[in-house]
Amino acid sequence: MMRAVRIKGLSLARGERTLFSGLDLDLESGQAAALLGRNGAGKTSLLRAVAGLLRPQAGTIAFEGPDGAPLEAEIARAEGLHLAGHHDGLKTTRTAWEELLFQVQWTGGTEASARAAVERLDLSRLLDLEVRRLSAGQRRRVSLARLLASPRSLWLLDEPMAPLDAAHRAVFGEILAEHLAGGGMLLAAVHDPLPIPARSVEVGA
Numbered sequence: 001m002m003r004a005v006r007i008k009g010l011s012l013a014r015g016e017r018t019l020f021s022g023l024d025l026d027l028e029s030g031q032a033a034a035l036l037g038r039n040g041a042g043k044t045s046l047l048r049a050v051a052g053l054l055r056p057q058a059g060t061i062a063f064e065g066p067d068g069a070p071l072e073a074e075i076a077r078a079e080g081l082h083l084a085g086h087h088d089g090l091k092t093t094r095t096a097w098e099e100l101l102f103q104v105q106w107t108g109g110t111e112a113s114a115r116a117a118v119e120r121l122d123l124s125r126l127l128d129l130e131v132r133r134l135s136a137g138q139r140r141r142v143s144l145a146r147l148l149a150s151p152r153s154l155w156l157l158d159e160p161m162a163p164l165d166a167a168h169r170a171v172f173g174e175i176l177a178e179h180l181a182g183g184g185m186l187l188a189a190v191h192d193p194l195p196i197p198a199r200s201v202e203v204g205a
């Protein structure tokens with residue numbers, strides 16, 4: 001199980017432009033960090049770099065298991081983290097249930113865990129609808145259900161609450177608190193405060 005992420009001296013660039021450099025961030029089991037910064041500062045890019053989808057210009061991103069044992073980055077990423085972004089990666093022509101089940105099974109969860117997540121995120125009435133017919137908030141709840149249904153230590157979330165209504169923000173806050181209490185970690189790009197205690201990390205120049 002992943003117990004820590006250590007980012008040292010990280011620089012990221014898009015095209016010719018350096019977004020930020022020299023970023024250090026340690027995240028350990030049970031901790032949350034809120035990535036703050038203006039539009040275009042590089043918060044999404046940082047999440048993608050941690051997920052292994054964007055190669056750093058400089059610096060390192062390392063993952064640790066129990067007792068500080070280093071984890072091989074490729075395995076840590078494949079088995080230890082979830083990335084949920086703006087583009088939620090849901091296939092729009094599948095029904096909500098087909099898509100959720102596919103994603104949950106792909107990431108190591110079970111049908112039973114998917115059903116439990118459906119209950120928790122109040123998705124039962126939406127399951128037969130094609131993803132393209134869901135509202136932004138409903139779609140986001142489908143993608144958050146995946147996090148619940150296939151347990152992974154590190155959640156990388158890009159403005160997770162933006163499309164959620166007040167009631168579902170409250171549920172989401174409880175889910176985050178449980179994830180951290182169970183030893184999980186959270187790195188979230190946000191413009192509004194997270195509904196749980198989190199360290200603030202300013203991204204960008």
Ligand SMILES: Nc1ncnc2c1ncn2[C@@H]1O[C@H](COP(=O)(O)OP(=O)(O)OP(=O)(O)O)[C@@H](O)[C@H]1O
Nearest residue numbers: 014015019037038039040041042043044045046189
């Ligand atoms: N595929 C890409 N190719 C080139 N530039 C990109 C690409 N994706 C993003 N960028 C640029 O990288 C910069 C950082 O984008 P990023 O999405 O990481 O910012 P952000 O801090 O998450 O912003 P926001 O608060 O608006 O979500 C932006 O200027 C953006 O235009």
